[in-house]
Amino acid sequence: MIMGREEVGQRSETVRRANLSAIVRELHLRGPISRSELVAWTGLTRSAIRSLVGDLVAGDLVAEEAAVRLGTPGRPSPLVRLVAENAVVLALEIAVDSLAVATVGLGGDVLWQRRVERLRGHSLLEEIVSDLADLAASARSRRPADETPIGVGVGVAGIVSRVDGLVAFAPNLGWIDVPLGDRLAEALDLRVPVAVANEADLGALAEFRRGAARGADDILYVHGEVGVGGGIIVDGRPLSGIAGFGGEIGHMPINPAGRACRCGSVGCWETEVGEGVLLARAGYPVDGGSAAVDAVLADAAAGRPQALDALREVGRWLGIGLAGLVNVLNPRRVVLGGLFSLIHPFVADRVEEELDRRALAAPRRLVSVVPATLGVDAPLLGAAEMAFDPLLADPAAWLGPRGALVQLESA
Amino acid sequence: MIMGREEVGQRSETVRRANLSAIVRELHLRGPISRSELVAWTGLTRSAIRSLVGDLVAGDLVAEEAAVRLGTPGRPSPLVRLVAENAVVLALEIAVDSLAVATVGLGGDVLWQRRVERLRGHSLLEEIVSDLADLAASARSRRPADETPIGVGVGVAGIVSRVDGLVAFAPNLGWIDVPLGDRLAEALDLRVPVAVANEADLGALAEFRRGAARGADDILYVHGEVGVGGGIIVDGRPLSGIAGFGGEIGHMPINPAGRACRCGSVGCWETEVGEGVLLARAGYPVDGGSAAVDAVLADAAAGRPQALDALREVGRWLGIGLAGLVNVLNPRRVVLGGLFSLIHPFVADRVEEELDRRALAAPRRLVSVVPATLGVDAPLLGAAEMAFDPLLADPAAWLGPRGALVQLESA
DNA sequence: GGCATTTGCAAGAGAGGAACACAAACCAGT
DNA sequence: ACTGGTTTGTGTTCCTCTCTTGCAAATGCC
Structure with missing residues (x-):
């Protein structure tokens, strides 16, 4: 007999909980909103919103401000705002x-x-x-x-x-x-x-809620550092897998005849797009760290061929791996973070090129690849x-x- | 301004809808259940269940049968059963x-x-x-x-x-x-x-609800045919992607120096594990179809080396690709369907071997690879x-x- | 017959909906 | 600048829907 999750039943309180949650989440994600906008957005009645917002105000989670005049006729609606400090x-x-x-x-x-x-x-x-x-x-x-x-x-x-x-x-x-x-x-x-x-x-979560992936419900965040990590959001929910180990895109085999990876495998994606291989191709010590990365970027900006070639090669492999992930996940947006947001200007062309070549036409058409907007934070x-x-x-x-x-x- | 989905607000009817849905879904997935089991499973009260089941009975979607005696004390609870024909x-x-x-x-x-x-x-x-x-x-x-x-x-x-x-x-x-x-x-x-x-x-959905992946909430179904398709279920919900194109795991680049794929790319997973390459390696015409596949399986059962080697090579590449997907998705179960369920006995060892070698230890430990139980249907x-x-x-x-x-x- | 368990029923509480009176702001005309 | 009509939001009251609570009755095993 399969064990069922218990307590799937909903009760009256559930409704209030869900509605309070919708309001707070909305304020958290979009900032201050007038009461009337809340009414329009939730589909609840004014009475319901009044009661819910009233509770939140009483709990000091929320404050109401004087109405803003926006030139339209009718009585202005007070602005509902979260109290960040509370x-x-x-x-x-x-x-x-x-x-x-x-x-x-x-x-x-x-x-x-x-x-x-x-x-x-x-x-x-x-x-x-x-x-x-x-x-x-x-x-x-x-x-x-x-x-x-x-x-x-x-x-x-x-x-x-x-x-x-x-x-x-x-x-x-x-x-x-x-x-x-x-x-x-x-x-x-x-x-x-x-x-x-x-x-x-977490980078994926942040870019999804407040950064480059805002408004898209299916996204892939690719974080380059020494290794390559990934954050996947499916239908607005993080894909964590059964135990939270999901998203380890850096260890997809992409070149089984390639380099050994520190994870013990061979030819993982990060062996072709990680910081180490970029530095090596650009003629810097593999363990040069962020100083060496900065040097590569400076070289590239100055037009030095070895740096440009190294970046192009990383871009090519980045595109190859992304093509596979676009086929698997059919995301709306791919956000390049960490190292990849830095090198984005130099690799964007190659990435798009490989996507055109290797991703299926239907998902390819729908996806855009953008650099992260929240930077290192x-x-x-x-x-x-x-x-x-x-x-x-x-x-x-x-x-x-x-x-x-x-x-x-x-x- | 980002457009919000409208009507996120919940109302009393929502609760009843959700509870009716939970009951019908439960009956649909697990078969007949007594009222008291429904009470235990949903966490609702007897009165609530009585009313909900009553509505379903009145709507002819459900019937109640005489209680079954199961040796426990107390008044037997009537069995609630869906009326399949209605x-x-x-x-x-x-x-x-x-x-x-x-x-x-x-x-x-x-x-x-x-x-x-x-x-x-x-x-x-x-x-x-x-x-x-x-x-x-x-x-x-x-x-x-x-x-x-x-x-x-x-x-x-x-x-x-x-x-x-x-x-x-x-x-x-x-x-x-x-x-x-x-x-x-x-x-x-x-x-x-x-x-x-x-x-x-759809294969994934069926195996998830009624087949080999029952009870697991994060699964990957891999369907081998001429090409290779995939169905992914994340946290009990199908991963469809932004437009439903998700799950095209057959077209992950896995051997960029390999064969051309009919999708236009090079080195897609299905060029290493699809029916065509299996037949070619086993010495049969690539377009031999299912008759040729049967012949390869018969050869392998008879111990003929070329067939066994061909299967082993397919198994190796199957394992390589699955390792990447296990790292990305952290699934509880991988279900091999279609062609792969047929060759499973011959390839299981190689698949496990490659998983051990290439998947990260943490997700690797949690996943099991099993053949589909629903067959071609x-x-x-x-x-x-x-x-x-x-x-x-x-x-x-x-x-x-x-x-x-x-x-x-x-x- | 005693006991545990389940059902049935009636009353009750929580939450949102509907309707209404009122207040505030805008707009146009004088 | 003032006045009146219009629009829109607020606050209140009553209503409906749905689940819960509590008590009594029914059932079947020991």
Whole structure:
């Protein structure tokens, strides 16, 4: 007998929960909106909106502002606005060569942010956790003392189990099955949920909600760094796979007769488009890091052939891999992030060319390839978005029994 | 300004709709269930279930049977059962070398079914439509005269736009942008919606709901025929992509230095694992069709080295491609259908081997590769499932204002 | 007959819909 | 600049729909 998920039944409360969620999510994603726009957008009646917004105001999650005059006849509708300061999250990121922290308010305002350099190479969990805890402390010290985050989101360059927050494999850090989520929760001691996810998945989330992929429901975000990560959004929902390991597009075999990959396989996509192979082709040391990448870009801008050729070759392989993914996923938009957003001007032509050659005509016609707009901070902003998700899914849980703001203990 | 989907607001009716849908879906997927099991599974109260089931009974979609005695104390709970005959769909399939039709009742009972041979090669739309209309007529003649299907599902070996039912590309039929859905709707003249989809997507749906992938929410179905199609299910929902073109895994570039593919690209996966290359490697004519495939299998069973080597090579490439897809999708189960279910016994070892070598350890551990259990009929059954979807999503639309069975005009 | 379990029924509570009176702003005409 | 008509949003009241709660009755096993 197959076990069924329990509790599929809906009840009356579900409706209110869903409607509150729709309103808060709308405000979070689009910014302040008039009440009447909310009425039009949700299809609910004025009475219903009034009651729902009233609850949110009573819970201090939302404030109403004087109406704006917009030249149309009729009484102006008050503007409904989220109060960013009353629900903030802490976003953390462990990138290949930096650590970052941000305090982000509901609605997406970055209230404070900091990024520090990190030496490339393997690190002990405890070092990283301690560094992140320091960053988190400095973030909190810049904000009002009574401001407690409602959640913590962490992005890490590695594959992460969504089930338990275990970092299953992070070659840049030298981690295998490392309990980052648990340790961080202890070290931060905030009594709020700590969600950990892959950097590229979070980049996809951020670009989807606030960046280059806004408005598209099926997207592929390709994050180039030392390796290549991917974040896939299908029908507005992140494709996480059964355990959150999904999106590891860097390890699709694309040239089985090619180079060995650090994952143990041969001919993975990242062996043809990763930072290392770009540097090698351009005549720089493979481990030159971002300084060497900058040099390659400068060379290319100056028209030096070796750099241009190296970029073209990366562009070609980028296009080949994207063609396969476009055929598999039929996305609306492909967003190139990290390293790939930097090299985009130099590789766009080759990418389009390979897509024309190798992707099926029907999906090819519908897709556009664009550089990321959120830059290096995309994964950090995605971590914040992830931390907001429980609130967006059920704002009622943050409101007391009809109005009083309630501090939840944990997830 | 980004356009918002309208009508996101929920109302009381939404709840009932969702609950009716949950009950009908549950009965459809798992068969007869007692009322008390429904209570346990949905989390609703007895009264609510009583009322919901009552409506379904009044609408003749469901019947209640005398309680079954199962040795437990307490008053036996009546068994709730779908009435298959009161909601049937017509399923059609255009495969590479056959056409098929089935009348399927709610709950998944195949009430009548027929498959006829088709000559391989290009066909005119009108020929196919006329043949299918004949099959449909014979299907209807075997059933009670007053039985009108509530929907028609059509599977076709080609990529299909879910937006308009246009067959964008079907190399086996020689079709480009052919309006199969519209023409078929005219020819059948049933005044019910005709849904068209890709064969592999439907195979995935069938194996997911009633076959080898039952119980798993993230699956990949790989359908081998002349070409290679794929159906992907993410978190219980088919991955269709922005226009329904998703899942074309046969055209992932996997060996860019390899053979030309009929799609115009080079080194697509299907050039290494399709029927043609298997036959060629085994020393049979590439266009030998299923007879030649049978011969290769017989050779292999008899231990002939050339056939075994050919199968092993196909198995190796199958494993290479699957490794990439496992990394990208992190599925719970990979189901091998069509040609691949036939050769599964001969290739399983090589597939597992390549997965071990090339897939990342974390997702690799969680995935199992199994042959399809529904055989050649998987896409046909999937077409039926697709045709049931509107009913499953909103059974209330098939019930009148509180009970009377209503015949809807169209979608 | 006792007990556990399930059903049936009536009353109740939560949530949104519909209709109405009222208020605020715009527009046109004087 | 003022006035009146028009448009649109607000707030209130009552209604409907749907699920829940609580109690009583029915059933079947031990």
